[in-house]
Amino acid sequence: MPRSSTPPPRSSAVLARLVRAFVGLGSNLGDREATIRRAVQLLGERPGIDVVAVSTLRETDPVGYEDQPRFLNGVAALEVELTARVLLDELLAVERELGRDRTRETRWGPRTIDLDLLLYGDETVEEPGLSVPHPRLAERQFVLEPLHELEPDLTLPDGRAVRELVAPALE
Numbered sequence: 001m002p003r004s005s006t007p008p009p010r011s012s013a014v015l016a017r018l019v020r021a022f023v024g025l026g027s028n029l030g031d032r033e034a035t036i037r038r039a040v041q042l043l044g045e046r047p048g049i050d051v052v053a054v055s056t057l058r059e060t061d062p063v064g065y066e067d068q069p070r071f072l073n074g075v076a077a078l079e080v081e082l083t084a085r086v087l088l089d090e091l092l093a094v095e096r097e098l099g100r101d102r103t104r105e106t107r108w109g110p111r112t113i114d115l116d117l118l119l120y121g122d123e124t125v126e127e128p129g130l131s132v133p134h135p136r137l138a139e140r141q142f143v144l145e146p147l148h149e150l151e152p153d154l155t156l157p158d159g160r161a162v163r164e165l166v167a168p169a170l171e
Contacts, residue, residue, distance in 0.1 A: 018081060088130055
């Protein structure tokens with residue numbers, strides 16, 4: 001039987017191009033650094049995800065619900081061949097694998113791991129349960145500083161330069 005030269009159809013979850021995505025990393029329970037490092041390792045083991053850089057981790061005060069331990073936060077830069085929705089599903093799967101149960105948590109409360117999809121290329125995505133860029137990205141120095149560290153010339157989809165948003169904190 002002759003073989004077709006047409007490649008098999010690609011899953012709608014896999015893109016024909018690479019997209020640079022940035023993921024916020026946070027933890028304030030247990031061995032925070034080990035948990036974040038393990039989350040990054042697990043992400044890198046998933047098909048369609050390549051971890052290309054991880055920022056310095058920073059100790060930060062909690063936001064929203066303040067009566068809890070301090071956080072360790074950073075950002076990972078990824079090259080992905082997944083849609084934003086599938087990438088979010090992978091982030092949530094890693095959180096579950098590391099013991100996070102979002103159904104039993106206080107909003108903005110303590111957590112073993114928090115993986116937030118901050119940016120997905122230069123795209124803006126608004127779907128049920130998925131907003132990219134992350135809705136509070138521009139207000140959170142604990143993600144702006146690591147984003148600036150990883151990519152100093154990064155511009156948000158709305159045209160704002162990360163360097164300008166982080167500048168007041170660096171002065």
